[in-house]
Amino acid sequence: xxxxxxxxxxxxIQDLGRFSLQQFGVPYSGAMDQYSxxxxxxxxxxxxxxxxxxxxxxxxxxxxHSNALICVTGAVSDLKxxxxxxxxxxxxxxxxxxxxxxxxAQKGCRGYLAVLGGFQTELxxxxxxxxxxxxxxFRLKKGTRLPIKEQTLPKQLQKASVKTPTAHFDTKLIEVFxxxxxxxxxxxxxxxxTSKTFTVSKDSNRxxxxxxxxxxxxxEPIFTSLVLPGSVQLTPSGQLVIxxxxxxxxxxxxxxxxxxxxxxxxxxxxNIGAELRFEF
Amino acid sequence: MEKTDFKLIYKRFTERSILVQWPPKxxxxxxxxxxxxxxxxxxxxxxxxxxxANAYNSILITYHVTIDNLNxxxxxxxxxxxxxxxxxxGDTKLWNIPVCYHExxxxxxxxxxxxxxxxxxxxxxxHSEAIYTVYFIGFLPGFLYLGGLEEQLHVPRKSKPxxxxxxxxxxxxxxxxxxxxxxxxxxxxxxxxxxxxxFDVNKEPPCxxxxxxxxxxxxxxLDEHAxxxxxxxxxxxxxxxxxxxx
Numbered sequence: 070x071x072x073x074x075x076x077x078x079x080x081x082i083q084d085l086g087r088f089s090l091q092q093f094g095v096p097y098s099g100a101m102d103q104y105s106x107x108x109x110x111x112x113x114x115x116x117x118x119x120x121x122x123x124x125x126x127x128x129x130x131x132x133x134h135s136n137a138l139i140c141v142t143g144a145v146s147d148l149k150x151x152x153x154x155x156x157x158x159x160x161x162x163x164x165x166x167x168x169x170x171x172x173x174a175q176k177g178c179r180g181y182l183a184v185l186g187g188f189q190t191e192l193x194x195x196x197x198x199x200x201x202x203x204x205x206x207f208r209l210k211k212g213t214r215l216p217i218k219e220q221t222l223p224k225q226l227q228k229a230s231v232k233t234p235t236a237h238f239d240t241k242l243i244e245v246f247x248x249x250x251x252x253x254x255x256x257x258x259x260x261x262x263t264s265k266t267f268t269v270s271k272d273s274n275r276x277x278x279x280x281x282x283x284x285x286x287x288x289e290p291i292f293t294s295l296v297l298p299g300s301v302q303l304t305p306s307g308q309l310v311i312x313x314x315x316x317x318x319x320x321x322x323x324x325x326x327x328x329x330x331x332x333x334x335x336x337x338x339x340n341i342g343a344e345l346r347f348e349f
Numbered sequence: 350m351e352k353t354d355f356k357l358i359y360k361r362f363t364e365r366s367i368l369v370q371w372p373p374k375x376x377x378x379x380x381x382x383x384x385x386x387x388x389x390x391x392x393x394x395x396x397x398x399x400x401x402a403n404a405y406n407s408i409l410i411t412y413h414v415t416i417d418n419l420n421x422x423x424x425x426x427x428x429x430x431x432x433x434x435x436x437x438x439g440d441t442k443l444w445n446i447p448v449c450y451h452e453x454x455x456x457x458x459x460x461x462x463x464x465x466x467x468x469x470x471x472x473x474x475x476h477s478e479a480i481y482t483v484y485f486i487g488f489l490p491g492f493l494y495l496g497g498l499e500e501q502l503h504v505p506r507k508s509k510p511x512x513x514x515x516x517x518x519x520x521x522x523x524x525x526x527x528x529x530x531x532x533x534x535x536x537x538x539x540x541x542x543x544x545x546x547x548f549d550v551n552k553e554p555p556c557x558x559x560x561x562x563x564x565x566x567x568x569x570x571l572d573e574h575a576x577x578x579x580x581x582x583x584x585x586x587x588x589x590x591x592x593x594x595x
Contacts, residue, residue: 091402091409093548093556094486193550202490202531203550249360249368292373293487293494295402295409297363319404319487319494327363 071137071184073213075130077171079275080209082188083314084120087196087203091318097298098198099314101179101275101337103330104237105143109183112140112160112231119187120197122215124180126340128171129209131182133163138185138222142233144177144338159230162222177238177338186218200315237335241266242348244332248301250323253288261285262326262347267309269343275315278336283307288323296320299328301347311336355382357430359423364415365399367422371406375496379406380484384561389433390426403560404485405494441593443563446528446543448477448519449574454542456514461504461521461538475502476526476540477566485560491530491548493558498526510536517542519566544578545588563593 073080083106086099100106100123107117122129128146141148141157148155149170155161163169171180190197193204201207209215251259261284270279286307295318296302302310302322311328312320313336326347328336339345358370369386371379383403390401390410399411416422450473452458458469465472481495488494503524511534514520518529520537529535530547543566548555558564569577580586 088411089400090555091400092486092560093554094488094490094492095555096490194555202548246361246363249362249370292375292405294404294407295368295487297366297409297411299363317488318402319485330364 070134071188071215071217072132072134073129073209073211073215074132074168076209076211077124077129078127079125080129081123081199081207081275082120082190082209082215083123083198084187084196085118086198086314087194090194091295094318095194095203096200096315096318098196098200098203100181100198101314102143102181102334104334105179105233105338106181106183108158108231108233109140109142109181110187112142112158113138113183113185115183115185115187119183120190122182122188122209124171124182126178127173128180130171131169133165133167133169134214135165135217135219136222137163137217138226139163139169140183141171142181142183144174144180145238146174146180147172156230158233159228160226162226174340178340179337184217185222186220189216189218238338240335241345243336243345244329245301245326245347245349246329247349248324248326249294250288250291250303251325253323254325255287258285263349266344266346269339269341269345271341273341275313277313277316278311278339280309280311282309284309290321291323293319293321294324296324297327299330299333300324301326301328313337354431355379357427359426361416361419362409363411365413366409366411367416367419367426369408369410369426373406375405375484377482377496380482380496380561383408385433386430387560389429393429402485404487441561441563442558442590443480443565443593444558445589445591446545446564446566447569447574447577448541448543448566449569449571450476450519450541451571451574453571454515454518454574455540457504457507457520457538458540461502461540464504465501467501472502472540473568475499477568479565481526481564483558483560483562483564486556486558489530489533489548491556492527493547493556493564495526495564498524500524502526504538506536507538510534511539514539515542517544517547519543542574544574544581546581557588 083100086097267280270281272279300312360368362368481497484494506522514535519541520539522537
């Protein structure tokens with residue numbers, strides 16, 4: 070069992086999300102940066118969908134109550150076991166009684182902690198991803214005890230760590246496809262979408278990233294239709310909203326662009342004020 | 350009924366999904382065609398397809414893996430669409446849903462009454478006499494998109510949305526009416542409250558109503574609303590429905 074001694078800014082348990090439930094209005098949820106979540110599981114030999122802990126900007130302080138094998142990926146921070154600096158992106162042994170602290174993100178925005186076998190928190194509708202009114206809690210609080218599988222740990226560990234490409238955190242380029250309403254935009258608007266540099270607004274969270282720059286909009290709202298994480302909506306007031314993992318399942322704003330899966334993962338690592346450009 | 354062939358538009362949405370669009374209209378003929386296609390896809394192609402969801406005039410098909418060749422996938426979808434026939438009648442239901450329109454819950458009834466020059470009794474009568482169609486479920490888990498609100502009851506969304514309205518709030522937003530499955534911020538005009546659980550994570554499926562079903566509201570007083578809430582808590586409440594005949 071791993072105990073949350075001190076909560077970070079926003080910690081939650083996530084796997085790759087809930088599927089086949091969009092038709093009941095259930096959001097996908099799941100790790101914001103699925104590349105990093107999958108990498109942590111891969112390094113431990115877990116199933117890629119095993120539940121991990123996601124933290125945002127400021128990580129939690131944890132105490133381990135059993136021996137475990139862990140791996141930390143995503144946002145780069147001052148990761149320590151019992152106040153000794155340890156590396157990310159590799160399997161680490163942790164003993165009962167050890168504390169694990171993350172500190173603040175120095176690079177990126179969201180970090181991931183995987184344990185061998187995955188966190189064994191409540192499974193609701195096929196997923197352990199936390200979401201309001203689906204799971205009992207939508208985020209982790211101080212004192213939360215996270216069950217893990219007690220198991221024999223391997224004797225030998227790989228000493229090497231895996232590198233995450235620097236572009237994963239640093240690139241400004243966000244890969245997109247045309248959204249269903251892209252063709253309704255004027256040519257000038259279409260050009261502006263891919264030539265302008267946009268910045269991430271402070272109103273950005275697991276549901277959506279909003280962009281600061283005003284974008285000329287003359288499009289009519291559409292009949293409510295289906296949206297997905299990565300759908301870029303253009304609101305009547307001219308705001309661009311990029312839906313993220315916890316987004317609603319339907320929306321009535323024109324969907325002008327759609328982010329690639331990799332682009333969603335990379336955007337999830339962008340902090341308030343970060344610059345980005347859309348690229349086909 | 351003869352199968353109506355609409356001109357559908359197929360668009361790639363993501364690496365793994367395709368959006369199918371019907372003409373931009375809201376009506377039950379389109380809905381029936383949308384649901385026929387959706388059900389056929391769920392029946393036929395279950396292995397490659399991760400999920401299918403519908404809205405008023407669109408279907409989103411998500412596959413397990415990346416679509417290699419869009420044209421191949423689209424032709425396969427077109428074949429399924431052309432081969433699909435109207436589903437047999439009798440598998441859609443008409444749900445009788447209790448709503449308490451008492452002023453304790455109907456926060457905006459007085460304002461609507463003034464705006465529309467209708468008495469509160471008249472608003473309740475009109476709202477509860479109509480039969481609504483469930484077009485799809487979206488926005489919040491268990492939120493039914495209902496069609497069929499009569500024009501006299503169309504009320505613009507509030508200019509200042511409320512920070513929170515109660516679970517079960519029955520409300521009107523523009524030409525739409527709906528029930529909030531959980532407490533939520535909302536810009537719609539609240540006219541009553543429904544004691545039912547619209548979404549239950551422990552049930553399979555989690556919603557009692559499905560796209561294509563019909564809904565009728567029946568007015569209750571505060572006492573009956575409380576009794577139904579209590580019965581739901583005890584697990585002794587039976588929601589009534591009839592088999593839809595049209």
